[in-house]
Amino acid sequence: MEQCQKIERVTRFGIYFPIRSQPDKAGIPYVLTDWGIKNRFWKRYHMKKNIILWMAASAVVMLAFPWLAVTFVKGDAGMAVCFLLFFAVNPLYSVLIGTFVGKDIRHLWSLPVISAMLFLIGTWIFFDMGETAFILYAAVYLALGIATMLISMLIRKKTQK
Secondary structure, three states: OOOOOEEEEEOOOOOEEEEEOOOOOOOOOOOEOOOHHHHHHHHHHHHHHHHHHHHHHHHHHHHHHHHHHHHHOOHHHHHHHHHHHHHHHHHHHHHHHHHHHOOOHHHHOHHHHHHHHHHHHHHHHHOOOOOHHHHHHHHHHHHHHHHHHHHHHHHHHHHHO
8 A cells, every 4th residue: 555645734723734645545635634633622512512402402392392382272272282292293303313313322322311301301390290101201202212313323334334
């Protein structure tokens, strides 16, 4: 295998970025081989931003939606909205969050667990404290999130090969 000549470029922060002068295996020229400190910072920054956004979305779906259903929808319509939440919105959200988490399980594995816990907290606060049926719903949402997380991870690994 032929060695590539490395050219170092200094940024204004004094961080060296080694750059290949020859194309890599895929034929893409001038690929950065080592981003160093800056790349790790941006990876962590985007990961924290994604976690915060998904946790905020989980709080809205699992806490705010039940509160809105209890507060603003009365009578039989409230029951229909609760069925819609429990059997359509929350499972769909669990599948979506599991699909997203499958991209980076190492850092995002806790999002399906947090989502299920927020559901349990929200339903116990706004409906009936200690109701065991909601534990079953939370377990099903957690299972949906974990299953789609694993499926998404496997699909991602197969498409990368």
